Amino acid sequence: MNLSTFTKADDDAWQLEKSLSAVASAIADPSRVSILCALMDGRAWTATELSSSANIAASTASAHLSKLLQNELITCLSQGRYRYYRLAGSHIAHLLETLMGVSMKPSRLPVTRTPAHLRVARTCYDHLAGKVAVRIYDFMLEEGWIEPDGSKLTPAGKLHFQNMGVITNPHTRRKSRCACLDWSERRFHVGGDAGAALLIFFEQKEWLSRVPGYREVIITEAGKKAFSHVFRVDFDW
Template sequence: MLKPVESVDDSHALEHAMAAVAAAMADPSRVKMLCALMDGRAWTATELSAVADVASSTASAHLSKLVSSHLISCLSQGRHRYYRLAGQDIAELLERMMGISWRSPSAARVTTPPSLRHARTCYDHLAGEVAVDIFDAMVKQAWLTADGTVLTDYGHRQFAEMGIALNRKTRRKLCCGCLDWSERRFHLGGEAGAAFFSHAERQGWLTRVTGFREVIITSAGRLSFKKWFNNVQSAVRSGPGSGDD
């Protein structure tokens, strides 16, 4: 039996839409811009043109294509225009694509900068060695269920004791495992992951490297992670660029 015409049309429309998104990402300069925006912050066109190493006029054309494909959004503030990823779902798509792109784990470990592997942002939450070790510790200590998809009652109490307030009214998943592209293991995503990162940043447990996705775990952060997560080694030791002895 033939499918109704409208179903065929819908299927074709979806296929064309998917092809358009793929085409928007199929350019090294645009990929560089998208990767830069993975730090969760808004960037100007000038900053993104520098990241992509292209002229301002070329950057403008690239940004226009990314906006029209709904991969990024543009915010005007005064005379300035800022660009950021269109949402958490786009960040998750990019993170998964990074993982797919590194088919060989050994190749990823050799070519990925140590500082980026150690700790970095994944849009609005923590990624890298430190993040996956903290995720594993949360599962082991029963903050999370065994599959890492649910924050347990004990986990809720621990978050509250840590001083982290979770937004229970958000449409976003409260908790989920986000596959880390460099470590091939999960780190904490969802509302809980974002809230944990924001809290750690406010407490001075970590600092961002301006203009990059790298994150530096401070001495205060190492002490706090040692306290809460039973001596997670990657978080306790000084990471690349920490400046500690």
Template sequence: MARSQPQNAPDDSDALEHAIAGVAAAMADPSRVKMLSALMDGRAWTATELSAVTDVAPSTASAHLNRLMNSGLIVCVAQGRHRYYRLAGSDIAALIENMMGVSWRRIDVPKSSTPASLRIARTCYDHLAGEIAVQIYSAMAKQGWITPEGSTVTLYGQQQFAALRIDLSQPGRRKACCGCLDWSERRFHLGGYAGAALLTAFNAQGWLTRQPGYREVAFSEAGIRHLRQVFAITVAD
């Protein structure tokens, strides 16, 4: 005989809906959105730094950070006596980037409102975004580095990455390659493990420089020269 369900047993049929609503509620505050946007540079920030970014009192910043942690959007990393906060992962960064794109469509004149430095080149968590990143993705697709839908690095692409001293053999559980919709350009840039490895290599080889605490990146003369040689991309002065 089938066992009857206890009258007071929790009904989890709406668990997903409640979870989505919880995440949305955690993001439904301009100060918390500013914190998440700051953490999109891929680095870990202190509570004091995030308090300054959002222009709120330290106690208020602490409450916001707890809310974001409880929702699984950020994590806290202890380093000695210091505590740092960062995004919980690349999937959270992708969620924020997509929300930026959706929200940007509600602004009448995005071209004139977007800071030029962000449009040209910036980080999207741990990979490149902006005009140059979109051009790199387009060049990779045209040259056959990646499949047309951007989900796989081709054998030729693996050879080209290797020529740039980039090893794609151990992506772990992460997607080896994917197209990430750029919120300012409305086109794809390279995401996934390949996108992260590309940014790391560009930085290590001195092709670009990053400023701590900022998403903007600046390409060096060597980087501009290699962009032209490898991807046929011309960067304006």
């Protein structure tokens, strides 16, 4: 390229390509993928916990964490003498969910390899995913709680949330989009601030419980009745 014709747009494009390549490189390692997947439960983990989860040495985990931090895929929080790591935000979780869906895309009819208990219910960073979450999204769409394009809650949806006692954050800076692609079901579940608010509500009502340190979610008997009554979720699967 002639340097005299090198414009700011060319520089911006080059910087974008360089940054994209760096992020792709940061993810392109099985151990780092294991670390990122562990952090998908939305909690903060120590380096020791992550090294055990990824089945690698502590020194190796430290190098991987440095690369993930460098590329802003994770953040580090210091509390006392401990350092905790977590995903940099819901946008990183959404990226990972999308990549999972792409990587498991079959050449023929869909046959998911996701463990059965995770297909039913699991966390997707700070909201619920799996069959239950997909059915809740379908219900909300059918009842007009969500805009047809999945972009946000409708006024009716906001009113239903309010009447149920589901509290959303009116000052959130995250994207309000409700539709989040579920990589095991290949359909949408409720994400964004609405999905995060629902998960908090479900936990408070004890309709479900989270397995510490894992993405697995257990639907309680009371939860099955409530999900069936409120969202018409059929647990006969």
